[in-house]
Amino acid sequence: MRILYHLPLSAECRKVRLALMEKRIPFEPKLERVWDRREEFLELNPAGTVPVFQDENGLSIAESSAICEYLDEAYPDPSLFGRTLAERAEVRRLVAWFDLKFGAEVTKNLIYERHFKRQLGHGNPDAANIRAGYANLKPHLDYIGWLAETRAWLGGTHISLADFAAAAHLSVLDYANDVDWKYNPAATEWYQRIKSRPAFRPLLAERVSGLNPPAHYDDLDF
Template identity: 70%
Template sequence: MRLLFHLPLSPFSRKVRLALAEKRIPFDLRIERVWERRDDFLAMNPACTVPVLQEDNGLTIPDSYAICEYLDEAYPDTPLLGRTLAERVEVRRLVAWFDGKFHAEVGMNLLYEKQFKRAMGRGNPDASSIRAGYANLKPHLAYLGWLAETRPWLAGPMLSLADLAAAAHLSALDYIGDIDWSLSDGAKDWYARVKSRPSFRPLLADRVSGLEPPDHYANLDF
């Protein structure tokens, strides 16, 4: 069976899980505690990051963006990168925005500091980084809300990897209760649409030992 090495709160792992589910590609999950630096996992991905996808034929693909590009080329029936050149450019731009800019300005300051830093043996959360993360979240939610209010989906007329990337990052933060949805009605309404999709159900059912999500996390109507 196809195997995805992941961490439940990794937004990059969540993005790949959503892409696989949207394409209706069956797969099994295996939690990989990257801070343990297993030799077998390092042999698959010397960067020692999740996600890593291992196909039935032994093909191993590390890095969430490489995996999603591969999935769209190997399983094109449900395209997630857009149909026209212009759509594909916009999808890639927004995926880069959320995986790069949003993750650096928000995710690293909140999710990493509050959940992953101590597990990786890198000390205690930094209060100034957490404050910066909350401050940075506001303009990002405003921008996402503007996109959602002016387009059918974030990158254009169809659900794309841009929506899945954004939802993956936001869902991980929502699990730890760090999204103030009152900041943007547009972002909240868009997220409600995305998390109502069947592909999202396994994410909403996830639970992390010792950490319960807020009551609204799995509520499709907030």
């Protein structure tokens, strides 16, 4: 059986889960409390981070970008990167945009600060970082809204990993009730579309112990 070691509030893990579901690749998600620094897990990934994917051929792959490239090479249909070189370059630019830029400017300030920092022994949440996270979210929602108005999907004419990367970050923030869905209607309309896909259902049904999502979290007509 394929295994994905993950944490429910990790956006990179959600991106990989959405990619697996969209490609209809069956797998078993396994919760990995990375702060325990389990020795068998560190052998799979010396960085000690999730996600780590183990395929049924025994190959185990660390780092969400390596996993997604692997999935598209090993299970090419449907492609999540697009067909032409130009499409693939644009999808990869946007995946890096969401995982690195959105991740550092928004998700890290809001989710890591309040939900992972203490557990990882990195100290107390910093109120200035949390304020910065909320402030940074607005121009990012505007950019998503602009992309959604300009193109069929964020990366171009087809749904791609760019949509799943963006939706992964937003769905983690939405679980923590951090997104004002009235702020940018075009971004909200795009998120409603991607949230309605079958690939999204397992994420919406999952609950994190000790933290309940807002009522609209699993509502497709929020």
